[in-house]
Amino acid sequence: xxxxxxxxxVMLLGDGPRRFxxxxxxxxxxxxxxxxxTLRGLERDGLVARTVFPTNPPRVDYSLTSLGHTLIxxxxxLGAWADENRFEIQRAREDFDRRTTAELAPASxxxxxxxxx
Amino acid sequence: xxxxxxxxxVMLLGDGPRRFxxxxxxxxxxxxxxxxxTLRGLERDGLVARTVFPTNPPRVDYSLTSLGHTLIxxxxxLGAWADENRFEIQRAREDFDRRTTAELAPASxxxxxxxxx
DNA sequence: CAGCATCCTAATAGATACTG
DNA sequence: CAGTATCTATTAGGATGCTG
Numbered sequence: 001x002x003x004x005x006x007x008x009x010v011m012l013l014g015d016g017p018r019r020f021x022x023x024x025x026x027x028x029x030x031x032x033x034x035x036x037x038t039l040r041g042l043e044r045d046g047l048v049a050r051t052v053f054p055t056n057p058p059r060v061d062y063s064l065t066s067l068g069h070t071l072i073x074x075x076x077x078l079g080a081w082a083d084e085n086r087f088e089i090q091r092a093r094e095d096f097d098r099r100t101t102a103e104l105a106p107a108s109x110x111x112x113x114x115x116x117x
Numbered sequence: 118x119x120x121x122x123x124x125x126x127v128m129l130l131g132d133g134p135r136r137f138x139x140x141x142x143x144x145x146x147x148x149x150x151x152x153x154x155t156l157r158g159l160e161r162d163g164l165v166a167r168t169v170f171p172t173n174p175p176r177v178d179y180s181l182t183s184l185g186h187t188l189i190x191x192x193x194x195l196g197a198w199a200d201e202n203r204f205e206i207q208r209a210r211e212d213f214d215r216r217t218t219a220e221l222a223p224a225s226x227x228x229x230x231x232x233x234x
Numbered sequence: 235c236a237g238c239a240t241c242c243t244a245a246t247a248g249a250t251a252c253t254g
Numbered sequence: 255c256a257g258t259a260t261c262t263a264t265t266a267g268g269a270t271g272c273t274g
Binding site: 141169173174176177 | 236237238
């Protein structure tokens with residue numbers, strides 16, 4: 001998928017299997033519906049395995065498949081990048097927003113101007 | 118951002134600067150509106166630089182910033198993963214969909230059943 | 235060429251209530 | 255506990271027309 005919930009779930013399951021509500025608590029901010037949809041999507045793609053224990057109350061474990069495990073490394077690399085650069089990105093955004101909020105105080109256009117090639 | 122258009126743009130700009138319509142042609146399937154929004158977003162995050170040549174007709178180059186360049190490697194790793202595993206994922210999806218389309222011919226539930234832990 | 239503005243639709247997220 | 259069902263609000267995205 002590529003969306004943020006899927007990324008978080010894959011990262012969490014990288015440390016081992018987890019139960020539904022366990023994931024729900026761990027993620028914080030995700031609705032139970034989105035967690036269901038996310039897990040269903042990951043399961044569909046063969047990244048996550050779903051194991052039902054027919055106990056009462058019911059228990060369902062989610063774990064990464066072997067394919068899912070191969071995803072961790074590249075995803076982690078990207079996560080690390082995001083983490084390392086989040087302040088620089090934040091700063092860039094603030095700069096950009098300040099520059100473009102000055103849209104009403106002209107005398108300067110929005111972009112760098114290049115020399116004719 | 119993380120969306121697919123941004124990923125594609127970053128990959129393309131990894132090979133060097135490109136002009137707007139150049140990108141539009143290269144991406145194929147992107148609308149001019151989405152390309153504008155995507156570039157604006159990347160510019161805002163400090164990943165892409167926009168250079169205007171005040172010629173006639175106007176010319177605008179987009180290129181990766183140094184921050185943008187550091188993104189290429191992790192993004193490429195993820196892209197490589199997706200490429201390597203796309204058939205397996207496709208197969209997993211077909212399996213999953215076949216299994217869940219049989220939702221109307223029961224006598225088997227949707228998931229693996231675990232032994233009681 | 236490189237866009238911005240506007241309109242409109244379809245997909246998505248999120249909250250809430252209910253079930254085996 | 256682990257969901258499903260339903261409804262609403264927000265968003266993404268495409269199409270079109272206009273400008274410097």
